[in-house]
Amino acid sequence: MNPPSNPPPAPKLDPHEDHELHDVMQIHTAILRREKAEPQEGLEPMPIWLAALFGALLLWGGYYLGRYNGGFKALVFDEKSSGLPIMAAKPPGSVDMVVLGKRTYTAMCAPCHQETGLGLPGQFPPLAGSDWVNTAGHARLVRIVLNGLTGPMEVNGQPFNNSMPPWRDSITDEQVAAVLTYVRQSWGNKAPGVPIDDVKVIRDKTKERANQPWTADLLKATPESE
Ligand code: HEC
Known part of the structure; x- marks a missing residue:
């Protein structure tokens, strides 16, 4: 290895000797100071306020979930909320049965029986003007909604042979009462409403049937008032 060669002589920095160099240095120091x-x-x-904000959001989220989870029950979104301790404070009878009836109908019945209650010829029988709906008693109707109905039947003299599913496990007594009251008093139907207590009684009477649908013959063998 060669010994390191001597560095080149430093340029003369004496400001008295080189005015240009002096100016350049002054400008550069000024820039360095400024920038x-x-x-x-x-x-x-992380800024402390951001940490505090996240903390507060977490706390609020936890509180909100704890306060409004409704026991994580699907039925909490129902108008019938009396089963839930949180909402038990609501005065009973605050449910508007007409609103509940229409909403239940739209969600659970209208896909087949149609919003107009006219059904679809040959497939879904009409509820508007139906001789099954416009009866003095309502026990058969409650049975139909709870357990469904299958096999050949006639509605206003028109034959049908199809199946309606059971609703027992997915409908509350209040909804059955409301939807049947709505059905019995819409589209020109003029039959008395259906009280919630009657639905309770029939649900209990027919619980042995579980989710097995009725046939028209079986229903006809049961008086419409029982
Ligand atoms: C999946 C379609 C479907 C849905 C949903 C449905 N039904 Fe039905 N419903 C039928 C069929 C089909 C029949 C006739 C069954 C047969 O042919 O034996 C029927 C029959 C009836 C009858 C007796 C016949 C008549 O027209 O009066 C009533 C009352 C009735 N349904 C009410 C309801 C109500 C109330 C709901 C909502 C809670 C509902 N249905 C939901 C299909 C349905």
């Missing part, structure tokens, strides 16, 4: 160092990306500590 701040470039900010660098790195591990900056």
Whole structure:
């Protein structure tokens, strides 16, 4: 290896000797003083207010979930909320049966019986003007909604042979009463409403049947008032 060669002689920096060099140095120092160092990306500590905000949001979220989870029961979104301790404070009878009836009908019945109550010829029998709906008693109707109905039947003299599914496990007594009251008093139907207590009684009487649908013959063997 060669010994390191001597560095070249430093340029003369004596400002008295070189005015140009002096000026250049002055300008550069001024720039250096004025400009701040470039900010660098790195591990900056999180601002305290942001940490506090996240903390507060978490607390609020936890509180909200705890307060309004309704026991994580699907039926909490029902108007019937009396089973839930949180909402038990609501005065009983605050449910608008007409609103509940229409809403239940739209969600559970209209896909087949149609919003107009006219059904679809040959497939879904009409509820509007139906001789099954416009009866003095309502026990058969409650049975139909709870357990469904299958096999050949006639509605206003028109034959049908199809199946309606059971609703027992997915409908409350209040909804049955409301939807049947709605059906019995819409589209020109004029039959008395259906009280919630009667639905309870019939649900209990027919619980042995579980989810087995009725046939028209079986229903006809049961008086419409029982
Ligand atoms: C999946 C379609 C379907 C849905 C949903 C449905 N039904 Fe039915 N419904 C039928 C069929 C089909 C029949 C006739 C069954 C037969 O042919 O034996 C029927 C018959 C009836 C009858 C007796 C016949 C008549 O027209 O009066 C009533 C009352 C009735 N349904 C009410 C309801 C109510 C109230 C709901 C909503 C809670 C409902 N249905 C939901 C299909 C349905």
